[in-house]
Structure formats: C-alpha cells, structure tokens
Amino acid sequence: MTAVAMTGSAPTPAADLPALVARLRAHPSIRSKLCIADAARALGLTPASPGAPGDDAALIPAAHGWDLLAGEGFIPAFVADDPWFAGWCGVMVNLSDIAAMGGRAVALVDQVWAPGAEAAAPLLRGLRDASEAYGVPLVGGHTNLSAAEPGLAVSVMGRAAAPIRGDAAKPGEALIALADHRGGFRNFDNWCAALDAPHARLRGDLDLLPQLSEAGLTRAGKDVSQGGLVGTALMLAEASGVGLSIDLSAVRPPEGVPLERWLRAFPSFGFLLTAAPADAPEILSRARARGLAADVIGAVTPGAELRLLHGPASALFWNHAAEPYLGLARPEGLHD
Template identity: 45%
Template sequence: MNEQQTTLRLLAQRLADSAGLRGKEDIQPVVRALGIGDGDAIRVGDDTAAIKVDGGWNLLACEAMLPAFIEQMPWFAGFSSLWVNVSDIQAMGGRATAVVDALWAQDAGQATLVLDGLRAASALTGVPVVGGHANLQSPHLALSVSVLGFAKQLLTSFDAQAGDQLVAAIDLRGKQHAPWPFWDAASDAPMERIRADLELMPTLAESGLCVAAKDISQGGIIGTCALFAESSRVGMTLDIDAIQKPANYPLEQWLCTFPSFGYLMAVPPKNVDALKDHFIARGISAQAIGSIDNTQTLAIRQAAQREVVRDLSRHPLTGCASSARQTLSA
C-alpha cells in the first residue's frame, strides 16, 4: 500500500468516527421509543415532515441549539436557530412561512442577546417569528425553534437513485466561527441576495431538474451523505478531489463543517449542467462530487482508490431507512 492509499484509508477511518456522523445515531432510540417510521403515512427521516394537502405539502420541522453553542455565541445561536430551519424547508423544495421559538434564560438581558440574533435572521430572510414560549427565570439557557413551510413540488431524502450524480451546492462566501465547525455565509450577506438565493431550491423542485435533496447539516458533507444514502437505501461515493472548499480550509475539517448555505442533490446525469447553472449564476459553488449506486455504503474515492466510511446496511445511523420508498399520496 502506497502513501496516498494509506492517507485515504486513515481519512475514511477518522470520518467514520467524527462527532457529526456519530451524533446522528442519537435519532435511533428516539424513533424506536416513539414507534414512528415504518409504515407511517408521513415519512420520518427527512429534513422536515411533509404533510400532503391540496396543492402541495405543508412542511413542519424543529431545531434546538447545542447548549455550549448558545452559551458561547448567543447572538449567532439565535440567528442560526431560524436560519437552519429555513434551510430545512428549502431542502424540501419549499418556502418557509413562519417560525415560533421556545426560549429559557436566567433574565431578560441574557434572553435579549439570543433574541437579537433571531430577529436579525427573521429580517434577513423575511420569515416572521409569530409566537412561542419564554421562561426568563431558568437556571440554564436553552433555545428551540420550529418552522412551518409549504412546497408545491417536494424534494425528499428518499428518492436518490443508483446512476444519479451527487451534486453539492455551497456558498463559499463567508467566514468560519472557530472553534465551532460552522461556515457562516449568511449573517453578513445582503438581504436582497439572500432572499433571491432562497428561491433556488423551490425553483429547482418545481422545474423537475432533481427530486431528491438534503440540507448539509451539523454532520457536514460526510454526515449528510450518510443520512441521504440511508434514507434512499443507496450507496454514495465522494470524490474528494472534486469537493470545492474555501481557500486554506483543511479538507477533513471541511467535510465535517456545517456550511450555512449548502445542499446535496441526487441528479440524473442529463440534468447536472442545467442544475449547476442555477447556482453558479448566483455566485454559489456547484459541482458533481460523487456517484450513487446500490451498495448501501458511504465511501470516499481518490483516483482509483475507494475506501468505505460506513456500511449503512449493517450499521444504520437513524433507523429511518425502513420507512423509505413509501408513497407520498395523502
């Protein structure tokens, strides 16, 4: 085994043990305890719940901020709490309608730091905060935000097919929030640009250029690929030399970074160029970064070498794959 082969194998091993990937395993006991997933009319394991109604789908999701994150960066945690919810709606081909928040803080001063960030994200995106819950006599600081949206045409995590290409669209204009693995391409961006960018995913869904997508989340590209592959019961192989990243950003770190504006899409080869053009025209990086097959493994590739990161058929992350491939009819 040469040096390059050894390096790729070690990278695969480290990615398999990354916190973002391992953290997704927490979903399994929750799914089991609630008895949801298999056979349910509303599928579990996507970026949002999708509820069929006349003319499309109502979309519903919830996010909570990591305790250490909200303690260390309260304004950005408040901002992120709305932004990540909007991103989940986008990944489903939808447009966010409104959010509600639940906030616990020791006093009004501590709460205001968080709420200022939430208000800034609302103003930037045009998504209103319409209610929620507050407790300003709490011994700890905590925040959860829920979002409602609507999609005329749905994108899901369940419909990637063998033979599709894996396309990543990521806004590389931004800054890192060290020591957290967060790339912020939103908080300092112009409102007009952000609101136009937020039309990209719904437009692509309605155009039919792709039918399967996932928001790049806390697990980064590698963790999101694992979730995507598990839900669709497919395998995904990332070509690490094809992955675009910010200058001087270490590749391994980038693979585990939450990129703020970032989506993975499973795209038929004939549609890849047209889909990429939508993002490139907005100044957003878009590139085919991998292939999709029937192996149910997550792998990385460099030149002719391929190393498995995780065999999802033997070691599932969320346990939601069994609910995949169900009909979306009401």
C-alpha cells in the same frame, strides 16, 4: 503516514483514505446523529409513519400540495457562548431545512429559556435580526425567563409544490454539492456565509432549491447538517436504500479550508442533491449564476455502501445495511 491535504481542494493521497475514514467516523459531529435512531425507536417511528420521519422536515399532504414542519434545538454551551449567533442560527437552519425539501418557509415560532430578560436579550435580537434578513416572520412561541441557563429551540412551517425528498435518490443519478464559500468559520465547525450577505441574496439563494424542484431538475436531496457532507450523504443513502460514491478530488472546500474539516463542516448554505446526469449541468449553471459553489462530486450506486474515492483508491466509509445510521431506511423496491 503523510497528512491529509490541509488547504483548499488539494488532493488527498490515496494512502491516507483509510486513516481519513477512521477519523471522520469517530468525529463527534458524525457520531452525534446516531442518537436519532434511539429517539425514533422510543417514539415508535418508522419511514412509514406520518410525515416521513428522518427527512429535513415533516411532509404533510395538503390541498395546495404539501405542508412542511421542522424544528431545531441547540446545544446549551453554544447558546451560552454566542447567544446572538445562536438566535440567528435558530432561524437560518430551519429555513435551510424547508429549502432542502423544495419548499418555502411561511412562519417561525421560538422557544427561549434564560435566567432573566438581560440574558435573553442578545438571543432574542439574533432571532429578530435573522427573521428580518430572510423575510420570514416570527409569529410567537414560548418564553421562560426564570431558567437556570439559556436554551433555545425554533420551529418552522413551510409549503412545497414539488418536494425534494431525502428518500428518493436513485442509482445512476449524479450527486451534486451546492455551497456558499463567501464566509468563514464561527463556533466549532459552523461555516457562516450569511451574516454579511445582502438580504435579497440570502432569500434568492434559498429560493433556488424550490425553483430546481419545480423545474423537475431534482427530486432527492438534503441540507448539509451537523454531520457534515459525509454524514449528510450517509443519511441520504440510507433513507433512499442506495449506495453513494464521493470523489474527494471533486469536493471543493472554500479557499484555505482543510478538506477534512470541510467534509464534516456545518455550512449556513450547503445542500446535497441528486439528479439525472443530463440535468446536472443545468443545476450547476443556475447555482453558479448566483455565485454559489456547485459541483458533481459523485454518484448514486446500487447497494448500501458509502465510499470515498481518490483516483483509483476507494475506502468504505459506512455500510448502512450492516450498520444502520439513523435506522430509518426506506423499504426495498421503491426505486421504480
């Protein structure tokens, strides 16, 4: 069988779609999200629970609009292998979660474990450096310097006036991908476009998301997480009770990056949004004006199937009604 296209956005041969789907479905970054369903069941959480579990951040009504609360924990091997970058990511990914909800971050707290002060130092430097770069303060946390191995978790608080929700995609909307291609891979499939970026650009790029939502251009989306573009699209589809089609010929990886790797990559700046087709050009224009890659890559459809398309060929990636992914699907009848 011919190999899937390996560079740039070169077309994926139609005959390879079933094999590509099989590899993506089996990949650890996509399968790892299945554990969320186990945790939700154990905690008795449903989409109707306070905070709307399953989204990028908990959504809490407040006098000013909405409070947002999110947190991230990190794989110990990642923290041990690259502690400074792990600390940076502790800030970066939390701020991405707040932006994905159409919000602006207010403050962060960290939880750090290490065998001693020397082992903790690069981890703490990464946290401090990212906090300064993004302009969001670290206001405290928890520290244990007597642990057997390094560990890290970070939490963030934010606010939103017009939330972007992971359960609000509607059939007929366009599916839009936003990403920053000005970077490279660092650790596993992590695409980092933040380390060399001017701080003002980092802050402005994240603020694009609440600007789009406050302008009424989008109301549904998610940040592209460890599950990559396809895993994130599946979470968006399931939570919204819709299907999605992704046109692989419209997906643009960074120059030289294999399409298959990009479909499962975890970018430092990457978002999926849905919007009325008439609003999509304005979203693309605003993102491209900031030097970001922005493309309509598919559409929201009725049903429960996430399908990958290439030309006339179509392959089913997942049916979330037949095989739940996170198990946090919204109730029927909420698209009105």
